[in-house]
Amino acid sequence: MNITNEMINEIRNKVDIVDVISKYIPLTQKGKNYFGVCPFHDDHSPSMSVSNEKQIFTCFSCGATGNVFTFVADYEHIGFYDAVRLLGNQVGYNLGQAKVIKNKNTESYEIYDKACKFYQNNLNTALGKNANDYLEQRHIDKETIKKFKIGLSLSKTSVTDFLLNKDISLKKLVDLGISNENGTDLFINRIMFPLYDLEGNVVAFSGRIYNTKDGSKYINTKETSIFKKGNILYNYHNAKELLKKNDSIIVMEGFMDVIRASTIGIKNCIATMGTALTKQNANLLKKMADNIILCFDGDKAGEEATLSAITILKEIDVNPKVVRLEENLDPDEYILKYGKDKFKAKIDNPESSIEFLMEQHKNKKNLTDIEDITKYINESLNDLSQIDDLVLIDLTLKKMSTEYKVEYDILKNKYQEIKNNQKQKQVVVSAKKKEKYSQQELASRYLINYMLKDEKIINEVEKKVTFFPNTNTRNLANEIIYYYHKYGILNVADFISYIANNEEELKLFNEIINIKTLSEYNPEEIEDYIKVINSYPVKRKINELKDKLKEEKNPLIQANILNEILSLKGVKQ
Numbered sequence: 422m423n424i425t426n427e428m429i430n431e432i433r434n435k436v437d438i439v440d441v442i443s444k445y446i447p448l449t450q451k452g453k454n455y456f457g458v459c460p461f462h463d464d465h466s467p468s469m470s471v472s473n474e475k476q477i478f479t480c481f482s483c484g485a486t487g488n489v490f491t492f493v494a495d496y497e498h499i500g501f502y503d504a505v506r507l508l509g510n511q512v513g514y515n516l517g518q519a520k521v522i523k524n525k526n527t528e529s530y531e532i533y534d535k536a537c538k539f540y541q542n543n544l545n546t547a548l549g550k551n552a553n554d555y556l557e558q559r560h561i562d563k564e565t566i567k568k569f570k571i572g573l574s575l576s577k578t579s580v581t582d583f584l585l586n587k588d589i590s591l592k593k594l595v596d597l598g599i600s601n602e603n604g605t606d607l608f609i610n611r612i613m614f615p616l617y618d619l620e621g622n623v624v625a626f627s628g629r630i631y632n633t634k635d636g637s638k639y640i641n642t643k644e645t646s647i648f649k650k651g652n653i654l655y656n657y658h659n660a661k662e663l664l665k666k667n668d669s670i671i672v673m674e675g676f677m678d679v680i681r682a683s684t685i686g687i688k689n690c691i692a693t694m695g696t697a698l699t700k701q702n703a704n705l706l707k708k709m710a711d712n713i714i715l716c717f718d719g720d721k722a723g724e725e726a727t728l729s730a731i732t733i734l735k736e737i738d739v740n741p742k743v744v745r746l747e748e749n750l751d752p753d754e755y756i757l758k759y760g761k762d763k764f765k766a767k768i769d770n771p772e773s774s775i776e777f778l779m780e781q782h783k784n785k786k787n788l789t790d791i792e793d794i795t796k797y798i799n800e801s802l803n804d805l806s807q808i809d810d811l812v813l814i815d816l817t818l819k820k821m822s823t824e825y826k827v828e829y830d831i832l833k834n835k836y837q838e839i840k841n842n843q844k845q846k847q848v849v850v851s852a853k854k855k856e857k858y859s860q861q862e863l864a865s866r867y868l869i870n871y872m873l874k875d876e877k878i879i880n881e882v883e884k885k886v887t888f889f890p891n892t893n894t895r896n897l898a899n900e901i902i903y904y905y906h907k908y909g910i911l912n913v914a915d916f917i918s919y920i921a922n923n924e925e926e927l928k929l930f931n932e933i934i935n936i937k938t939l940s941e942y943n944p945e946e947i948e949d950y951i952k953v954i955n956s957y958p959v960k961r962k963i964n965e966l967k968d969k970l971k972e973e974k975n976p977l978i979q980a981n982i983l984n985e986i987l988s989l990k991g992v993k994q
């Protein structure tokens with residue numbers, strides 16, 4: 422069964438946000454609203470308000486806002502649609518097998534699904550014998566082949582012909598990176614490893630040679646509308662089902678590493694597909710598990726990837742653990758060479774990221790040289806100052822003190838000094854961070870805030886606003902207008918469901934809905950905002966004309982330009 426917007430709204434109408442949230446945190450009623458301690462930041466006083474009337478929650482302190490689904494999704498560390506399923510099942514909808522529909526891409530997913538099954542089937546035919554032998558020799562068993570939907574590509578036009586026969590256009594196949602423009606297959610005689618998006622849809626392939634030494638070892642689907650390498654976390658959809666919040670997730674580089682680990686029963690692995698861990702990836706990982714273990718390739722590149730992943734994760738207050746493999750081996754090679762037990766022992770005893778970083782600082786230093794030791798200690802103290810674990814900090818300082826024969830108190834003081842400096846810097850940064858918006862952007866945001874409060878303003882905006890200067894703000898305004906026309910009503914709680922999968926839009930929405938504005942709009946105020954926004958194209962035009970004026974030599978044309986500027990400024994001539 423597919424989950425539609427209408428169904429989501431229906432479920433939302435059947436559950437009460439106050440009931441649901443009060444199962445998670447105690448709420449007390451004050452006036453119209455309910456208040457509780459916010460679970461999304463380190464809250465000591467009840468900063469979260471839950472509105473029975475609007476069916477949304479808002480935290481006055483951290484700005485978290487949302488409806489009943491986004492609350493449950495964020496609290497339970499599950500996806501939006503899983504939250505819909507969870508609450509839906511509680512009010513009598515059986516959505517257990519529900520599949521998320523993304524109308525725009527459904528056709529592409531179906532094509533990939535067909536291609537994937539086609540390749541899988543090839544492996545089961547007589548033509549697949551060599552490939553099967555190869556996989557067996559690489560210790561990839563039948564169960565693993567099935568689980569990861571491994572397949573086989575054959576001759577020059579087989580999958581293209583197969584799909585053309587199913588009334589799919591060649592252009593579509595070329596766009597999706599399955600076929601070449603001349604009608605041949607992109608993958609020929611390769612073992613096919615499907616790559617999945619976060620929902621588990623096959624969106625690309627990586628094809629490996631097996632019976633020849635010619636050609637690149639792997640070729641991958643190019644980036645397409647459904648395949649963005651940076652968005653992929655290989656095996657995320659499987660691992661997610663497996664994990665509970667306090668578990669560990671192991672992050673590797675390649676899909677082969679994940680498949681290999683699975684063959685020895687380690688199933689909580691995902692792969693970044695060789696690209697640097699992105700902020701988006703990091704946020705997903707943080708939601709998935711309490712412990713993140715980085716187990717990248719043992720080579721120099723893997724070391725650098727580890728460093729960069731630590732930096733990204735630290736930005737969101739996650740201190741990952743690190744496993745380093747010897748002899749430049751990747752996890753796949755390591756497991757093949759040393760076996761299950763040795764690899765498991767490594768995974769069970771990862772080092773802390775601080776140990777890893779400190780080890781890094783030892784590179785290219787002579788630790789019998791006093792200057793190098795000083796440098797090493799300072800760099801390590803700097804790293805230490807960025808973590809919060811007091812026990813780990815103290816133990817590390819003590820260890821350093823004995824190892825390099827420096828008084829503990831001196832180390833502690835130096836550490837404190839760095840920490841204090843950092844705090845000062847942070848104050849400066851956060852003061853700078855108080856973003857300054859242009860006048861037009863501020864007016865746009867206030868206006869959208871009122872659109873969400875009163876449908877009359879939606880009409881006003883449609884009639885009078887020519888153009889919101891900022892793309893994101895404009896998109897949100899357009900979504901609101903579109904939604905309003907589609908449903909004839911703008912219910913904020915339902916609108917949140919509507920945009921819940923677009924993180925950026927949801928963030929902007931949160932910022933806007935948290936702007937403190939009057940509960941009833943003042944028509945003059947609205948007019949002012951519209952005037953400011955509409956002045957934008959005029960302003961741009963005036964600036965362009967001014968530039969032109971500066972360069973123009975002909976006095977007659979100069980006069981014309983000047984007139985145009987004056988009339989744009991509204992000066993009567």
Ligand SMILES: [Zn+2]
Pocket residue numbers: 459460461462464468480481482483484485
């Ligand atoms: Zn909060």
